Amino acid sequence: MDSNRFENHITVKVDATGAVHTLRTPTEAYQFLLGSWNAKRSEKYRAALQACSDASLGGKTTMAARRAVLAVAREAGILYDEKA
Template sequence: MGKRRWETPVMVVCRRSGQMLLVATTEEALNMLLTAWPVSTGKAFFQALQACADVDSGLRTPHEARDCFIAAAREAGIPIEAALTG
């Protein structure tokens, strides 16, 4: 999967450590969803997984993957800091 850099990164707060993690690419988002996400259920979670995979195959844009990642974080109750992009 290509890096597919986002125009504006998303800061995610890890609940266990309190550490702020910067997610700046579709690849980083997919990796976090697959390996460090606190839940593996929910409509937004599955949409984010699909959107990240679709970016690599050219079916979706990195911006769409970012929006889906933010929705999944909100669904899971994960604190984030994300500036809006155009």
């Protein structure tokens, strides 16, 4: 997977204590979605996972992956610092 950076990072809340995690690349977002995701695995979740995978492999733009991650983070109510 590549290291293309999001133009603006995405910060998400990872637990009830208010701990946050910053996602800077599609690869980081993909790993977060697979390993740390505690919300519903909805259609937006699956779309974000696919978009991050595709962006990491060069099949989609980094911007498309970022938009998909923002959408699922908003849906789950874990978006902490929105820089859209």
